[in-house]
Amino acid sequence: MPILSGCWDQTSIEERAYVVAIGLDKSKSGNENQIQVTYLLANPEFSKKEAMTNEPPMEMITFDTNDLIVGKNKANTVIAKEISFNLLSVILVSEEFAKDKNFIRWMYDTTKEREIKRNTPVIVTKEETSIFFKQNHPKLESRIHKYYDYTLKYGSEAGMIPNSESNLGKYYRTTQADASLYLAIYGTSEKSNYSRSNEEDSLMAGEMKFGGETNKVQFMGSAVFKEGKMIGKLTGEETRATVLLNNTLKMGAILATYKDPFDERYRITAKLLKKEKTDVKMDLKNPMPTIDVIIPIYLDILTQHSMIDYANDAPKRERLKQSIEEEITDTFNALIKKTQEEFKGEPFGWATLARKQFLTIKEFEDYDWMKTYPEIDVNIKVKVNIGNFGNQSEVPDLEEMRD
């Protein structure tokens, strides 16, 4: 049987053009059945580390087509080699397309294509994907598929983007289950003129202002999908809160800032770790259903511009703990409110936990989690445990020093 593979299904590597990223947009032609597809092709010569070549690292082609599979043939009118999706590392869709009610039809094409794997990440871009690709020039990483791998990996460690959730397989599962909301990574290459508050993290992609000579592309926040269609967005901070509430999303150590209760001018930077699972207790049989959530957070305090001696002063530490707990709880409550009122659904994976309370699939589907969730009373309790205070726990008392 292995011999057979050499007969019909054989194509040598040189004869293939590997598409590392696909972009899907709404077609500009106005034809409802067509979409605009962009293939980003990698130059295989760049995969060798000592490659000395004058060729560009990638090639891009954009055209209108019925779907991304038939597009393979169309692309061959221009691209010299046979198109292959075997090394596809990411699928991008534009926000405009994701919000289209027919979006889901094209997404399901990917299940039929053998070469596209279910764990391919999905990214929603603010602008058209063809523009996004054009403007994405990572300076330190010329191998474009590696760029996506790394960015997605490290961004999700900080919890700003929902990486482990944001792939095709989970899209299908969440959509078909019709109980929770699906989150995809949100990114853009365009700077936004919209400025929110001056706090660190309640930003969306594009809003972080930075200068210098670096890539224009930012990934921050998530796109929220309900029943296969995009219905809204979450900021970086909200995404982080979601990661904390959702036990299936993984995060590394998050760096965040909080109000300093003793000095309003300054903020404290802390390293957040979730060492235990978030405890979610549901009481759904009650006519007034409730969910009680306890989130255990471990904090290492890293900076204290107020120069207050938290390390040695227990009551002050207590106060700090309370203040942080309040602040975090407020963030969570605002997020829950948003999900219940604006989205009318939850992206925390609580639907799967709710399933434990039902004996049969039919019972659960009759309960209709998606419809009942907005009415449920959600109580959040945050338990903060303060760990250490960075490398050097004591800081000098400014007043004493500057006398």
Place this chain on the structure above:
Amino acid sequence: MNSMDSTKGKIGLKELVALILLDVGTKVADDTPHTFYEAFGTAAWIGILLIGLITLIPILLLTKLIKLYQDKNLIDIILHLFGKYIGFVVLFILWIMQVFANISNSAIYTDIIGTMYFNRTPVVVIYVVLVAVAAYGAKKGVEYIGSSAWVILFWVILSLLVVLGVTFVQGEFTYIFPILGTGGWEIVKGSYNHSSLLTDFLYFGFIASNVKNVSIFNKGIWIGFSIVLLSFLLALIGYVMLFDYYGVRMFDYPYHETIRYIEIGFLTNVELLFFPFWLISSFIRFSFYLYLSALLFGALFKIKHFEYIVPALAALTMLVGLIPESAIFSMNRLRVIFLNVIAPVFLLLPCLLWITAKLKGDFKK
């Protein structure tokens, strides 16, 4: 091989167990799980346990009969207990069932190989290779099939364990809920209908005379039975944990989707690693099936050297299997009906045989 000299071409415990495991166990990797999820929902694993329970009695009776009639295989027993004419009819029905199973299974496996792995190779070619290898094995005889089974069993089990292990690590346990799936009554009904999954155990009775001795046969059956149930249990739980009931319901072949989805460290396309093992166990399975159909045919029409019928049966299987246009749908539907129909045959036959033996007083001799 040392089994050749002292045992004169009879198979021992190892070969028997290997044969059972590869024959029935491979069902975990075709579209059988799909039918399970349709019937049971998230409780597919409960379904298999119930099936095990239901089939316990028929298999127990079978082993008792084999023990009673030492040195005879099921064919002889049926002919002895039911007489020439009814026995012929029964054997004929069993033979038809086997041939039908051959055709539908080989068509489905060809489809698996075609859709999941060799997209562009013509279906006929795949079918021919599959059937040719099976015919070769079948012609050589059951001892040959048994020893081949034993040789590769280790690797097949290893690959299955790796796949399952990764599934459990990367999966979500909560997807198992709601625990009763489609509901209590549905599970019971479904278990009854799907109990034909283990019909193969009945057919193992036909090679009972090829086994070294009866106690080995009985031991082999029970060991095979428990391990098969266990692997089904773990696999069914594993698939749901990885893809959730809603996802796995859409899959035709969950096992193959699984090996494409999981990642082992830096290896991304691990499916190529597991595919050969699955392929070889499929070959063993079809070799055995072809051998069985030839054996039964030989018993029906009093042909002593039935190995020579094998190529003819193989060709027949292939030609009929190629007829339906889209194997996965026509075959699937047909197979489900077929499985539901066989279930009572499988469950009742050993009971009927046993009752007849009791009535004839054979147990008292």
